[in-house]
Amino acid sequence: MTTAAPDLAAETRDALDADVAALRRGATLWTRLSLDQRATLLESIHASTSAVMAEWADVAATSKGLPPGHPLRGEEWLTGPYMTLVSTEWLARTLRTLAGGGNPLDGVRMDETAAGRLRAHVFPGDLSDRLIVSGFTGEVWFDRDVTMARARAAAGLGQRTPDRSGGIGLVLGAGNITSIPVADVLYELFASNRVSLLKVNPTQDTLVPVFERALAPLIEMGLLRIVTGGGDVGAYLTRHDEIDHVHITGSAQTFDAIVWGVGEDGAARKASGRPLLTTPITAELGGVSPIIVVPGDWSEADLAFQAEHVATMRLQNSGHNCVAGQILILSEDWPQREAFMDHVRRAVAATPSREVWYPRAAKRLDALRDAHPEASWSDDGRRAVIPFDGGAADNLEVVEQFAPVLGVTALPGLGQDFLDTAIAYADERLTGTLGANILIDPVAQTRLGDGFERALERLRYGTIAVNAWTAVGFLTPALPWGAYPGGTLDDAPSGIGVVHNALLLDRIDRAVVRGPFRPFPRSLTALRPASRGAFSLLPKPPWFTTARTGASVSAGLTRYRAGGGLLRLIPTMLNAFRA
Template sequence: MGHLLSRQRSSAAEPAATARPVHTSAASTTAPAEPATTSLDVSMERLAGNKGAWAAAPLSERIAVLKEIRARLLDELVPWARAAASIRCATSESAVAQDCLVTALTGTSQIDAYLASLEHLQRYGCLPKPPTSTAASGQTVVDVFPTNWRERRLNVQGAGGVTARLYLQAGKPETQGHFYRGPHSGKLAVVLGAGNQHFLALSDVLHLTFVEGCVCMLKYHPLMAPVAPYIDRVLEPLARRGFYASATSPELAVAQQLLYSPLTDSVHITGGAATHDAIVWGSDPAEQARRRAANDPLLKVPISSELGCVTPWLVVPGQWSSEEITHHARMLTEAIANNCSCNCLAPKVVMLADGWEQADEFVAAVKSELALRNLPAPYYPGLRQRYEAFKQAYPQAEAISAQPADRGAACGEPLPYLVNELPTWPAEPSNEYAFRVEPFAPVVTFAKVPADAAARGSLAERFLAAAVPAANNDLWGSLSCTVLVHPATEAAHPAAVQRALDDLQFGSVVVNSWSVTGFIMPQGHWGGYQDGTQTIADVGSGIGAVHNSYMYDYTQKAVVRTPFVSSLHTQPERYAPLTLGPAKFLAGLIHGGPLGALRMALSRS
């Protein structure tokens, strides 16, 4: 998820009851303008002046603010979704419907999970403590979802058989809510929002304000200017009290001013590792080398981050029916194509067992589905260059064309899907382009993994013994991964499967589903795998994590399970069509039950 430190406009919010966002037009920010700079200075000073008040705010006020934010979500939902679709040059009603539903689900789920924890803390003086167990490694594992009958029966994911377990870092205390146990005196966090998914900015701000106790200055990615007014209106309860402001100026100087301001106490970025390193060590390679050698970072405040991954899918060999192969080929296709594959969790390396008799059939099924999946517009900056770089690295990759999703889109002609097949796992994986570079383009690599010759047992057991360390060590990043394992295979080899889930070093390990399921789960851990060794010098997929609604202080990863075949799995639109009317109804139902559904069904937006 890249963040470009350029091309935005500025907005700020007054701390008093009379406050309102101040927007500077894009035309006025083509050169560094004194009014914009002054407005930004004022916003930062107001936030800094109010950070102590937010840190000291009673739980009752925090809960009230969060409820006000929640109440605003539905009002902005449809115009927000239309603006989000326009960013991707998507013109269809189904694109707006998808944005509407995903925003309602992610926003409502996160807010409700935080509310549940804070209200428990207010009522009982402690955060809720779900059941725990001990993994083979000796570390504590927390069963964070579902935890009660409501989550099991009334929650869409719980009713669909989804479960989530949170792994805590070994050797660390099982403490929760560090901010609420010992509040700091106030912190101002600069949040650099993602450029690929609009709802991530809201998610990050919610985490920083309600879990970390910070006031926030949100620097929108340049692409996100169309959605900024809607997110700002949702967050107005924070802005009105002086605890939130935003900047959408496209000027690089604005980003630098925020990052290196003496008023900034911390930074959070959802973006790329290169952007992280430019912020921390400087943008010039020579400066970076000098500062690294001297351990003298340019950024002097702590930075947390989510920086993407070359996302693996481990396909455990077993006996699959033709219907099961088709189901998972369709799910993988949608995960590849979604958002033109510009997602930090888009599948990039599909790991197949060498010797699995159905491997070729599965790859062929994916190719067939890609040929039917409309090509999304290549909207993201630099996408065509990254696509060409991958194509040059793998001239033998198969280009699969399909119909364009949006004919005549302003983003230009769409690109065929590129499918790269490696006949075996490379002897020198560190030299493999597809393993080291997150392409952010509609490309995917299938690679066959030889079974571990030293391991005993079935092909599935020997595949897992080889594939898990390969995924951990040979692919860049540690954000998320998917493991596809047939229930009969797991029933035959439960210890091997559990060992694999324990040993995979990814922040979100999702069984039988695209790892977007792990992101949507607010009780889980969303960020790189954390074992205490992550540093700004070797940041990988990032430092820290968001979501974590139970507010455990030392989370390592989450393991999320779904049934092998489920209606909750993402599928291409041709098999699961969604129009705006039903999407609004479902969004209202998620947010407000039957009354919310009725409200959205009757709305004219």
């Protein structure tokens, strides 16, 4: 029963109550499973996900208006079954390590940042990572007072006390990326020992049969129930007396509605600090992500490649991503600024045509069309590049558009001066703290030296990607994903807490991803002595929206993760060279 029940049909309330009751029994069962048994359970989920991976990718792509043969269908392989498979692999390794008396940080290189903060180099984890995501690395930065001994002592989170139940968690699933609900359920279970009631976003209702088969090992043991419905079902469950925790991936507006209520009553509660929700809540709420381009002396090939990189950050999943780059920040003093913008406009226009499918996104585009007549439109008016002067607060700076529109602004300065100005702009003017991207060539980064690393420290975002897109961090289970620490119920522009974090680390400050500035074969220059560049085997990453073989390579990588040996990976890697 609930303390405040919205108007739901009696049979719907009864069914939801029965699901919660079953989960209460499952919560008790979970406390009786050993760490090895839990690792075996993860391996079972890996197998059941492998069995439905092709259907998963097909249903997801079809639901987003991508017909068979569309070149962007690979997105649904990578952000659906691939992400789920690697998540179960990483978590299973963590559980086996703990079961054997080890520590998740065993074998992980630890050092300090330029500002003296403890850092763990957690990615790549094995040879597969080094091949599939060649040239990319991932770091976890800890809170300032965390020592190596403290980090190791806390690593494992809930799995350090597996007999303590975290109760029942309500997971309000995301509507845009199909692996998010699954990853959130896994994190509830393994970080906090909480079984989950997953309410699927209506945009993903067609995937429920796939989720039920992929997650059958959890459902059969009473550790998970999956339900559908609208806001009335969500409201009923958030106020349910038997729910011990709520996690949502969604918008700040939905978060406020859950925590404070809506309309004048909600505003009054927020003003007085009396939340409607009394259950603890964590959330991932998106934000306005910057793409900071540090000026340098770029070749024509550099300009073209990084322009495609920017287009990918904005247009993957038709821009319906909390991780999408929304504001491109350039130096007004960079001699190559206009040349780069020419490449960006061409790359945005050259990305394969697709529908703007997320609810209300088309209306946002209409509003921007009226507000910014200077915009450059492509794909029959479904995507835009919008320059703005960064003077008075612009809607592009303060509202996550969740649509294929890229804002572009220019700030003064070169070198360290520009970087410092851009970081201050991103921290102070842009809504949210989820993810920030920086593009910088190796020569410019070498010149800045520790000044660049210290600048990263000042950038207040949960994930920072250097010569990479923050989505690489999202797709790397070993890295935490969430807002920069400090979100509260009344001020959580990008949310509270983290997910993913497959090493189950505590007291995390941020994740940092680093990638290659140049693709293969131009990445060979990174092998020169004293070069700060990263070598990569990838001519073009398969997640680039302009990768010609992205769909087939993404499917091949997922099939490899499902159980193919390294020899079976060779044809897919060769195919990647045709991207």
